[in-house]
Amino acid sequence: MSTEHSATLSAPAVSDRRPALEQRLDPQIRKLAVGVWTAELIGDELANISYGGRPVLRAIKAVVRDHEWRTFAPSVRDVEELKDDDGTSLRIHVDYAAPGSAAPGTTAPGTVPAYEGMLTLRITPATVEVSFSGRAKTAFRRNRIGLVVLHPTSEAGRDVNVVSPDGTVTSGAFPTDIRPDLVFKDISSLEWADAGTAFDLGFSGDVFETEDQRNWSDGSFKTYSTPSALPIPVDVAAEDTVNQSVSIEALSIETPDNPLSESHEPAAFTVGEPSGTVPPLAISVDTVETAAGGFGNAGGGPQLSGLDAVLVELFEPRELWPGKLAAATREADRHGAALDVRVVSESAEGVAEVLSTALGGSLSRVVRLSLFHPGTQCTDPAAFGALKASLDDAGFNGQLLAGTRSHFTELNRWIAGSSNGSPVPQDADALTFSLAPQVHSTEVPHIVETVPVQRLAAANALKLGDGRPVHVGPVTLKPRFHAPDQEAEGDELQDHSFTAAWALASLAALTVDGVASVTYFEAGPPRGITAADGTLNPAGELLQRLAASKADPVLAATPVPSQRPAGKSPLTVYPVQSAAGLQLFVGNLSPREATAHLALPHGAASGAAEVTVIGAASGARAQAAPAEASSPENGVLAVTLGPWATAVVTFRD
Template identity: 80%
Template structure:
C-alpha cells in the first residue's frame, strides 16, 4: 500500500526550521508543542517527530507512528527535528520532516544544534493525510558507524484494542486470524506481517507495511500503554554493524473504508471530572524505598527526614561481594531512621556463601530482614535450585522472614519466566515454598516523552493483577519502581531523570499507587533514599515525591475507599485527575493529583456524614511540594456533599477531613 508522494512536494514548497520554542528543556518536555492535523474525518497530532493520536471519525485508531533508532544496548537515540516543510492541496496535507538522532548521552541541545557530529543518524519522514489514508514514509541514513538492534518505523496500537479481532496478511498472501490479547502476552502477538485488517463501527481498516517484515509485541510487558508493531523480526540475530551511509527505507499506510460517513461521535468535553467516594475497596499497600550505594546520600549526616510507617528499605546485592557489607550497613542505617525492616535482593548464580555473608554483615541479626529474594545475574529471575539451597541455609540459621521468587527486572521477565517453565515444558518455575513473587517497574523503557510515561499508569494495574495470577495467588511485591530503568548492560550506570525532583513525579507516584492498590499487592518500593533517583535532594530535603510517600507511608494498611469516576457523555477522554481516598483513624484523607500541564477541576461526592460543608471549606488542604514550587491546589465545598477540587499543573494535594 506504499505510495511515493515525494512528487507532491514541488519546488514551491520551502523547508522551514522547526518552530522555535525558547522555554527551558524541562518545560518543553512537560508540555510539548502539539500541531493538530485534520483531513476529512481523520485527525492526528504531530508532537516532535511522532504522529500521535490518529483517529477516524473521532474513534482512536492508532496511538502513534514514529521512527526509532536503537543501539546494540537497546538505548533509543534521541530525535531532534531540524526542519519541516508543508504542502496543502486539494487531496490533503503533506509534511516533510528532517530529523537528527543523537547518540545516548550526546544529545544536541535543541533544533539549532541539530546536524552536528553529535548525531549518529538522520532521517526524513514524509507524512501524507488524505480523506481515505494516512501514510508515513521514512528514509534513514547513518552518519557514523555504530551497532544497532533496530532502525525503522514503529506503530503503536492503543491498549483499548485488547480483544480486537484482526486478520494478518503475510508477504506471501497467507491470511491468519488473531486477536489483541486481554491479559499481557509473553510471546509475540502477531508475526510475519505485510498488512493488518480489522473493522470497527462500520469502518474497515487496512494497515500496510513496506520495506521490511514486521511483527507485533505486547508492550504492556514493560508497562507501556500500547501494543507495538515493528520491523527487524526478533528471530534475526542482533546487534548488526551499521556503516556510515547505510540506509533504511520503510513506509506505513492505513486506509479506511466506511459504509457510511462517521458522525464524529467522540467529541472533546470540557466538563470537570466527577468522582463518587464509596465503600472500602482495598488498603494502602506497605511502602518501601531502596538504597543502591554503600555510601550515605550527599548531605546526610545521620539525621534526615523520617517516613514513619515505612515498611522496608530494599537493597540489591550483586557482584563484587566485597561491597555487600557496606551496602547492607547503609541500608540498615536508612532502615533505622524510619523504623523499617530490610528487604534484601541477592543477585548470584548460586546460593553458595550467601547466608554466611548476610549473617556476617548484620552481626547475626537476620531478624532485621523481612524478606529475601535470589536472582540469577543472567536471567534476572529466580533459579529454583539456588532458591531451595538458600532457603535451607537461611532456615538453618534461624531466618523466619519471607522468601521471594520472580524477577528483579520488568514484568516481561516474570511473564516469560513463568510461561516458559523451569524446563521449557510449560510448568511453572515458581518454587512451591515461595512466599511471594516480585517484579519491577520503569515507565521509560521505550519512550521518554511525558504523555507516554503517564499512559503506563493503568497498565501497572493490569500487570499487578496478572502477576497475582501468575504467582498462583501469592502476594506480589512490586519494585523497585524507578522513572528510568535501573538495569543496563555491563558497565552502564542507572540514570537519573530531571523529572525526579519535579512535582510531576509526585502526581505520577500517586496515580501509580492508586493503580497498584489491588488485591494481592503486598508492597510497593518507590525510588531510592537519596539523589539522583531518590525521594530527597542533595541537601537531604524531601522532594515532592518524598513528601507524598511520607504521608502515604503513615497510612499503611488503612482502608482505601472506592473513587468511582462518572462517565461523561460524550466521553471526555483521558482524565488526568487521580482521587485516592484513605480512611485513617483521624478522618478521611483525600489524596488528589493532576497529571497534566493544564489546570484540572474535579467534583468529588463525599461519603455521607463527611464534614465538608463549612463556611471556609474543608478542614485542611496541603499542597505536596509547595516549598519546591509544587503548584497550586484549592478545594471548596458545595451543597449535597460535593467537593470541588482545583489543581494546578502537575499539582498533588491532600484534603483532610476531621472525624
C-alpha cells in the same frame, strides 16, 4: 486536477525556546484533520490517529536503537507543509543524536548527529501514510532502525487478520492478558473492522512483527521491523540507508460522524465505601562506595514514619556486602523500617552465613529476601531450594521471594518459557518484579499511559504466581539497568511535582488485593525522594504522607459519567480513611489546571477542608472549596489543581 501549496518552516520557526524540561512536560502539538481523520504531530511522532472520533493508532514514528537498545535522541530540523485538493502532506527532517551525546529531544550544541532521516506524512480522506528515509552519518552498531506503529491498549481482544508477504492470511487477536511471546509475526499488512469501518494497515520496506509492550508497562502494542529471529546487533556503515513506509486505509459502509470536541467540564467522582488498604511502602538504597572507603546511600532526609522496609541489592564480590548492609541498615533505622534484601549471585552457597554475620549474627531485621541469577535476573529454582534450606538452619522468619529483579517482561517469559511446569518454587512465599515507564519512550504522555498497565501487570503476576502475594518494585522513572555494564540514570523529572502526581496514580493502580508492598525510587539523589540539599522532593513529601497511612482503608472514587471521553481525565483521586480523619489525595497528570468535583461520604463536611499542597515550595498549587450550587451540607467539594500538582485535602474527625 489538484493544486499544491507548500511552506517550509526552518529550524528557528519550529524550535521551542522554552527550557528543555518545560518542553518535555508540555510539548508543542500540531493538530491535523483531513475528512474525518485526525492526528497530532508532536515532535517527530504522528500521534493519536483517529477516524470519525474513534482511536485507531496511538502513534507512528521512526526509531534508531543501538546495540544496547539505547534510543538515539531525535531533533526536528525543519518541517515542510504541502496542501492540495486531496489532502495534507508534511516533510520532516529529523537529526538523531547518539546516546549520551544530547539531552532527550535535543541535539546538543556542537554535536554532529549520528543519523538523519526524512519523514513524509500524507493524510487524505481515505488514508494516512508515513514514509521514512534514513541515512547513517557515522558508523555504529544497531539493533533496530525504522518505523514503529503503536496500537492503543483498547485494542485488547480485537480480532485481526494478518497478511504475510506471500499473501497467506492468518486469523489472530490482540491479547487481553499480557502476552510473553510475539502477538503477530511475518506481517505485510493487518486487517480489522470496527463499528462499520474496515481498516487495512500496510507495511513496506521490511518484514514487521507485533509484540505486547505492556510487558514493560507501556500503554501500547507495538508493530516494528527487524524481526526478532534475525541476528543482532548489526554493523551500520556511514551512508547506509533505510527506506520504509506504513499506510492505514479506512473503508466505511457509512461516513462516520465528525469527531466530537472534548469536554472541558470538571471531572466528577463519588467517594464511597472501602475498596482496599494503603499497601506497605518501601524505598531502595543505592549503596555506593565513598571516597573514604565506606558506603553511603546519599539519603539523610526527614523520617518516613510507617515506612515498611528499605530495599538493598547485593552483588558479587561478597566482601562488599557488610558495608552495603550497614549503609542500608542506617537508612532503615532512621525510618524505623525493616530490610528487604535482594541478592544477585549464581550460587546460594554461603549467602545465609554472610548475611547473618554482616547483620550481627541475626537475620531478624530482614523481612524479605530473594536470590536472582545475574544472567537471567530471575530466580534459579535449584539455588532457591539451597537458599531455603540454609535460611531455615539460620532461623530466618521473613518471606522468601521468587521472580525477577527486572521488568514484568522477565517474570512473564520466565514462567511461560519453563518446559517442566511453573518454575516458581513451591516454597516461595511471594513473587516480585520491578517497574520503569521509560524503557521505550521518554515522552511524558507515554510515561503517563503506563499507569493503568501497572495494575494489569500486577493482576497478571498474581495469576502467574497462583495467587501468591506480589511485591512490586523498585519502581523507578528510568530502568535501573538496561544492558550489561549500563549504569542507572537519573531523570530531570525526579524532583519535579510531576513525579509526585505520577507516583500517586501508580499507587492507586497498584492498590489491589494481593499487592503486598510497593517500593518507590531511592533514598537519595539523583533517583530518590530527597533533593540535593537533603530535603524531601515532591515525591518524597507524598510518600511520607502515604507511608504514615499504611494499612488504612482506601475508599472507592468512582468517576461520574459525563461528556468527557472515557479515560481522558488526568486526575487521580485516592481517598484514605485514617485515624486523623478522611484524607483525599488528589493528583493532576496534566500540563493544564484541572478541577475535580468530589461527592463526599455522608458526614464529611466540605466546608472543613484543610488543604496541603505537595511540592508547594517548588511552585505547585491547589485549592479546595464547596462546589458551585453546593453547600457544606450536601458534601460536594471542588478541588482545583495546577499543572502536575498533587494535594492532600483532610477532614479532621
